[in-house]
Amino acid sequence: MADVWVAPGRINLIGEHTDYNDGFVLPIALPHAVRITAARRDDGVLRVRSRQALGVTEVPVADLAPGVVTGWAAYVAGVVWVLREAGYDVGGFDLLVDGNVPLGAGLSSSAALECATALAVAELSGLDVDRFALARLAQRAENDFVGMPCGIMDQSASLLAREGHALLLDTRTLDTAHIPFDLTSHGLRLLVVDTRAPHRLVDGEYAARRAACHKAAEVLGVPALRDVDEVPEGLPEDLLRRVRHVVTENRRVLEVAELLRAGQLRAIGPLLTASHLSLRDDYEVTVPELDVAVEALLDAGALGARMTGGGFGGCVIALVDADNAAGCEEAVQRAFADNDFTAPEFFTATASAGARAER
Structure with missing residues (x-):
């Protein structure tokens, strides 16, 4: 059997x-x-x-x-x-x-x-x-x-x-x-926007980011960028941006974990948004659909929003008030229609x- x-x-x-x-x-x-x-x-x-x-x-x-x-x-x-x-x-x-x-x-x-x-x-x-x-x-x-x-x-x-x-x-x-993650009891939802932008990572871009990080770690004389506490000076601009993202993203993870432990779930919103901006500007892994979705969500009152996953397509998550979820969805739908993007899909993520x- x-x-x-x-x-x-x-x-x-x-x-x-x-x-x-x-x-x-x-x-x-x-x-x-x-x-x-x-x-x-x-x-x-x-x-x-x-x-x-x-x-x-x-x-x-x-x-x-x-x-x-x-x-x-x-x-x-x-x-x-x-x-x-x-x-x-x-x-x-x-x-x-x-x-x-x-x-x-x-x-x-x-x-x-x-x-x-x-x-x-x-x-x-x-x-x-x-x-x-x-x-x-x-x-x-x-x-x-x-x-x-x-x-x-x-x-x-x-x-x-x-x-x-x-x-x-x-x-x-x-x-x-x-770490307990119960948004419902706080009147919140984790809204997921599947932008339906093609998500392809084996085409070299993901590997290129990983190689850049390993090169930067070698230049800095550390086993991995985990071991870098402050953004260093003197690196080539492209490597500097990659390092800055990793260093600041590690900090954001630990800050979000502490806020969740303290029951301050609403306070994680700005850190989610900061993560997206870092992925957009320093790591350069967003695409227009991801950026438009994040902007529309924030304009519609989301507490925070960011791309999730490796980038180059895929999904955006947003921390939203439960009673504003529909409004956030409508805002993304309008923004995608205005930009002639494929219509997005939505669901609520629950920790399973x-x-x-x-x-």
């Missing part, structure tokens, strides 16, 4: 492009999730299907290597490959994928797919692998098998998050803290549970 494993997508409340710099992030898991129905096979073959895509991917697990499987199935195959590369005894599987994490929206549909696969394969194979290790393995699958140089945040959020809490993660040590088995 096949069982089902579920792993959620995520919204990053704040802490963008800090995870691959050994910094701090503060995501929540979404109710949107990937579901994998899985069963073992005794012939050493990995067979993968999706309810959202045509076709079947079928390959012997012994033949798995980067480049052998492409497209969405590479995220599944990469997890099986990385577990075998790590020395675990992993054989063949039938995997049926289903899910409702919006694709290309920066909500970590890929990490959700990896984490659901990792839980299913590990449990069905009888492996003793904790969730921190699974997150690292899933990250490696995306880095080395798929070719996307992501940090550890997305996989950690999917595997470690708790319902009703934001996850404060130190991406260097993997120390975590679960992490990955789990469902039987």
Whole structure:
């Protein structure tokens, strides 16, 4: 009999492009999730299907290597490959994928797919692998098998998050803290605007930002930009801007965490907006749809707004009064129509549970 494993997508409340710099992030898991129905096979073959895509991917697990499987199935195959590369005894599987994490929206549909696969394969194979290790393995699958140089945040959020809490993660040590995040009791909502601008990260821009950060750390003589407390002088202008974003973003993450702990949820709004401005001006990862959405939300009375995810498309989040959510949505719709953008989509983000088995 096949069982089902579920792993959620995520919204990053704040802490963008800090995870691959050994910094701090503060995501929540979404109710949107990937579901994998899985069963073992005794012939050493990995067979993968999706309810959202045509076709079947079928390959012997012994033949798995980067480049052998492409497209969405590479995220599944990469997890099986990385577990075998790590020395675990992993054989063949039938995997049926289903899910409702919006694709290309920066909500970590890929990490959700990896984490659901990792839980299913590990449990069905009888492996003793904790969730921190699974997150690292899933990250490696995306880095080395798929070719996307992501940090550890997305996989950690999917595997470690708790319902009703934001996850404060130190991406260097993997120390975590679960911070209560109940907007409803404060009359607030976290509005998500899917701008529907194409969200593409494997085209070199994400990798270029990561390379610039590593170069800056090398020039500054530190292991990672996490170790830089003040914005330095003397760097080339392009590197200076990248460093300034990472340094100030790490500060903002810790400030938001402290405000949440103190129950001062409304006070995090300006920090969200400051994060967006830094991502726009210093990190240069926004696109017109993201900037127009943020401006429209703030003009409509949002307490704070920012792009979320890697950038170059995807979603904007806004902290809004519950009774003003509809007005904020209408303002974005008008702004997008005025700019001839594709009509956006909206939903409210609630802090949901992490990955789990469902039987």
